[in-house]
Amino acid sequence: xxxxxxxxxxxFKHHLVMFPFMAQGHIIPFLELAKLLAxxxxxxxxxxxxxxxxxxxxxxxxxxxxxxxxxxxxxxFSAASHGLPPQAExxxxxxxxxxxxxxxxxxHLEPHFERLxxxxxxxxxxxxxxxxxxxxxxxxxxDVGHRLGIPRIQFCTxxxxxxxxxxxxxxxxxxxxxxxxxxxxxxxxxxxxxxxQLPPIIKxxxxxxxxxxxxxxxxxxxxxxxxxxxxxFEELEHSSLQHMRKSTGRPxxxxxxxxxxxxxxxxxxxxxxxxxxxxxxxxxxxxxRACLQxxxxxxxxxxxxxxxxxxxxxxxxxxKALALGLESSQQPFIWVVRPPLEAPLNSEFSAEFLPExxxxxxxxxxxGLIIRKWAPQLxxxxxxxxxxxxxxxxxxxxxxxxxxxxxxxxWPMTADQFANSKVLEEEVGxxxxxxxxxxxxxxxxxxxxxVKMVMKEEKGNRLRQxxxxxxxxxxxxxxxxxxxxxxxxxxxxx
Ligand code: UDX
Numbered sequence: 001x002x003x004x005x006x007x008x009x010x011x012f013k014h015h016l017v018m019f020p021f022m023a024q025g026h027i028i029p030f031l032e033l034a035k036l037l038a039x040x041x042x043x044x045x046x047x048x049x050x051x052x053x054x055x056x057x058x059x060x061x062x063x064x065x066x067x068x069x070x071x072x073x074x075x076x077f078s079a080a081s082h083g084l085p086p087q088a089e090x091x092x093x094x095x096x097x098x099x100x101x102x103x104x105x106x107x108h109l110e111p112h113f114e115r116l117x118x119x120x121x122x123x124x125x126x127x128x129x130x131x132x133x134x135x136x137x138x139x140x141x142x143d144v145g146h147r148l149g150i151p152r153i154q155f156c157t158x159x160x161x162x163x164x165x166x167x168x169x170x171x172x173x174x175x176x177x178x179x180x181x182x183x184x185x186x187x188x189x190x191x192x193x194x195x196x197q198l199p200p201i202i203k204x205x206x207x208x209x210x211x212x213x214x215x216x217x218x219x220x221x222x223x224x225x226x227x228x229x230x231x232x233f234e235e236l237e238h239s240s241l242q243h244m245r246k247s248t249g250r251p252x253x254x255x256x257x258x259x260x261x262x263x264x265x266x267x268x269x270x271x272x273x274x275x276x277x278x279x280x281x282x283x284x285x286x287x288x289r290a291c292l293q294x295x296x297x298x299x300x301x302x303x304x305x306x307x308x309x310x311x312x313x314x315x316x317x318x319x320k321a322l323a324l325g326l327e328s329s330q331q332p333f334i335w336v337v338r339p340p341l342e343a344p345l346n347s348e349f350s351a352e353f354l355p356e357x358x359x360x361x362x363x364x365x366x367x368g369l370i371i372r373k374w375a376p377q378l379x380x381x382x383x384x385x386x387x388x389x390x391x392x393x394x395x396x397x398x399x400x401x402x403x404x405x406x407x408x409x410x411w412p413m414t415a416d417q418f419a420n421s422k423v424l425e426e427e428v429g430x431x432x433x434x435x436x437x438x439x440x441x442x443x444x445x446x447x448x449x450x451v452k453m454v455m456k457e458e459k460g461n462r463l464r465q466x467x468x469x470x471x472x473x474x475x476x477x478x479x480x481x482x483x484x485x486x487x488x489x490x491x492x493x494x
Contacts, residue, residue, distance in 0.1 A: 021137040033231075050077035129150055198418065308336075407430050431463070
């Protein structure tokens with residue numbers, strides 16, 4: 001049964017209800033936004049989710065949200081009844097055909113979510129929650145809000161450019177109107193895309209498949225939301241934010257960069273080093289400390305950090321090309337490895353996925369670190385030895401990298417990542433893609449060339465210089481005056 005899982009104070013406060021999609025890349029910024037809103041407003045915040053995600057959130061709130069009135073609410077959920085493996089309550093390691101099932105299953109939470117809102121209202125002496133802040137993948141919460149008379153705001157955990165391009169592609173499917181390789185987005189004529197820059201699920205969408213139908217159900221409600229919150233900042237994405245404001249005719253607030261530490265503090269490592277949020281459990285804590293010690297032994301800006309976020313994998317052949325390319329570049333690296341796309345669901349990483357003898361050679365010649373599954377990403381990015389990030393361009397990774405002045409080699413794989421990589425390369429000037437177009441096989445030589453370009457050559461210095469400027473702009477966006485009041489462009493950060 002539904003139940004509030006944290007102790008609650010019962011004196012009246014305004015109440016906000018938040019509901020992230022069940023993926024690390026969404027839950028992390030939602031939690032951080034909840035903390036900022038609770039701190040800034042003194043309102044009570046309830047975060048709703050499925051039982052497993054609530055259980056995972058509980059220690060994070062206990063350790064990093066102390067003193068804030070953040071409550072957790074479980075919504076009943078049975079993965080098995082939606083044809084999902086038991087415990088598949090978030091996208092961790094789920095392949096795409098199951099992620100869409102999880103998304104569709106989320107729509108069945110509607111009556112439970114409505115019951116939760118009614119109960120909060122009852123407990124608050126008949127006062128409705130002030131507003132619902134829910135994920136862009138949960139357009140259906142708009143209907144619940146409408147029925148109860150509660151305004152709903154969509155939180156786009158991606159950037160403004162990524163959100164606009166992603167929505168435009170789903171709504172217009174412009175690539176299906178032409179045989180040409182390049183096409184223009186009808187509502188963003190300044191954006192020309194190539195077919196190779198389409199997320200595979202959009203490229204394959206037929207107009208009657210589950211992804212297409214799901215996204216259209218959500219977007220058609222999202223455009224009616226009371227407003228949108230974007231995890232970005234004006235200095236980075238002013239024109240895309242303006243485009244969203246004009247096209248939706250509703251308020252669009254830039255609140256970022258929202259990160260799991262305060263950008264305003266002088267040393268991110270100090271504020272996050274003890275957070276179990278980043279050092280997930282003792283085993284990982286041990287390997288995290290080893291990883292930081294290893295970074296201490298490297299020269300400034302020489303280490304390339306390689307990671308593809310919380311849910312993406314690359315193919316076996318790409319993994320081998322990447323390994324050989326890294327090795328021949330002779331550039332120190334930290335690589336967070338996951339089983340390749342071809343591996344069965346929930347398999348452990350095995351040395352066989354890498355070229356023969358690779359791990360041994362890396363250890364013997366002290367070329368770098370290979371970390372299985374999860375690394376303390378923010379600590380790595382904030383370390384002075386880190387000079388580049390080979391990333392899938394998930395938006396959290398992008399903001400974390402830029403907030404530390406680290407340039408990116410883009411290797412987008414899905415969703416908003418292609419748009420993120422494109423805008424960062426073409427407009428912001430902090431990224432260069434691994435191999436644009438992804439035509440043919442990836443060769444180790446391509447990897448070697450890109451790595452050397454970003455880590456050793458003049459082009460890399462220019463990218464690093466620009467990334468340092470963006471870091472300064474990010475600091476300005478979330479700056480506070482001496483009384484702790486916000487004075488930057490971002491709406492609630494600090
Ligand atoms: C997803 C989508 O893929 C992405 O396109 C969208 O913009 C956000 O949601 P994800 O793929 O997980 O996100 O990537 P990302 O947005 O980069 O978030 C990953 C988070 O996990 C980051 O906060 C990162 O610091 C953290 N992480 C990931 C680690 O701390 N350690 C790891 O080893 C991997």
